[in-house]
Amino acid sequence: MAYKYLTEDIIKKIDEYRNKFPYKEQAIIPSLHEILEKYRDIPEKSLEELAEYLKVPLSHIEGIVSFYDMFRFKKNARHHIRICRNLPCHLANYQSLLEKIKKLTNADVGKSSADGRWYIELVECIGSCAIAPAFLIDNDLYDGSNLTDEELKKILEKYK
């Protein structure tokens, strides 16, 4: 079967994970991470392909995707902003950071911007409470304390 989403390099990685761990189910979460890394979100069709390739029930994979917060279905945005809303960031007023980011990106929480560049999500503690309010853009962590509008603009410009 020819795969649309499982490209050669992803399949190579999946094989690596299958060899690394004794059970094939253990390759599911690492493989989903690879898919997430490549497509930024989880395309629904890719789950069918992964189930086919790993020979595990599709329902098992769907169960995993719905359980873990990091796995999302396709939202058509290139960059994913995750802002922490837990207590230390709440005390550091993440809301004002969120408002600034909303204004600069034209995206909203749970909604991508019209140009498909940004998607904003509020998440639970990301373990960066000393630099609260902390936020992640894709895989990069940023310090939201004492962040000026200019600096924020510069950070956002790095992500096309």
Next chain:
Amino acid sequence: MDRIRERLGLPNLPEIYVESNINLLLRRAKENRTVGIEEYVNTGGYSALEKALKRMTPEDILVLVEESTLRGRGGAGFPTGRKWRFILMNPKPRYLICNADESEPGTFKDRIIIERDPHLLIEGMIITGYTIGAEEGYIYIRGEYPAGYKILEYAINEAREHGFLGKNILGTDFSFDIKVYRGAGAYICGEETALIESLEGKRGHPRLKPPYPPQWGLYGRPTIVNNVETLSNIPIIITYGRYFMNIGPVGFFGPKLFPISGKVERPGVYESTMDITLRELIEMAGGIKGGRKFKAVFSGALGVYGEKDLDIPMDYSPKGFGGTGTTIVLDETDCIIDSLLVIANFFHHESCGKCTPCRVGTYEQLNILKKFKNGTATKKDLDYLKHIAKNIPIGSICGLGYSAPQAIVDALEKFPEEFEAHLEGKCPAGVCFK
């Protein structure tokens, strides 16, 4: 710039404040860089491993760890030696898992060890593996730490190349290897049986206990699950031997990491012995920000402490602070109800849904606190809140359910006037009713 992080393609990780008054766990971790294997070995690293493998039997190490009074640093505070003793009764193969799923609100101590001094953890794991008779170890790291994952993979490779991991370590007949597994954003996976389920490639639902992991763990085999900080203590215990019992107060020997955040001058990770009090710890972090007045401390999501508790020690005694050491400081401009609402929202979001009292109870809790915040709560709601808070732990099988109402219970006890004021439509800090 950092050579290792550069090679791994990691952007500069944000600078945070790290301070220690004993220099044990954070000895190499004060600067914002990753310590490679050469530097680690040159500063005395892996000498504890050599001492353990060549001059000590597993029983020697176990007795030493028992005497060290080391307790689990992941929050529960269970004596590590007793846990290890427990697994020795069960047959091989046994497994070791390092719990690096640090997701407790306000907790960021393990990531400092992982990102800055990963070999300390790896060395601790090898010695632990030798002690409990395990040949395979896993590190379960949370999905939100992509940098930590890459650094651990890199450090494990380094250790393998230098012969500290793999077959016949240091020429002995002991073999051990470590694999890293990434989570994907679920607080519940920090609970040890849920972590095992997740590591086996399933949804992270906790198992019914007993049997406990030392009897029935990963792949149904005896398994030890230990926190990053706990395992990082092991090389220090081996190095210091009986002198370890000179560090800190009797019964609670050894270093402890305290992640401090919220309204303090210098939020960050602080290392100290456990005889330090909450007040001294806040002073160590520069005191309350802007010279305001202290109001409360949230210990992650697990407890609330008021002005009267400022002189409790940060140890694991019944009156002590205990837990992960997480300290989130609130000042007079913060509202207790508003903060509880954030915590309640967190538990509602993170409850896995296996036990109905937790799944529904966390939702009810959240709704009542929302009423308090917008000013529609009545005396009846307060009674109902107390009722729920009592019943969630009774009806749940894991630590998340046990601790879900803990902050509320503590706040009801220590800040009853806040609840009363909100019932009367007043918010002492002026945060709510907007």
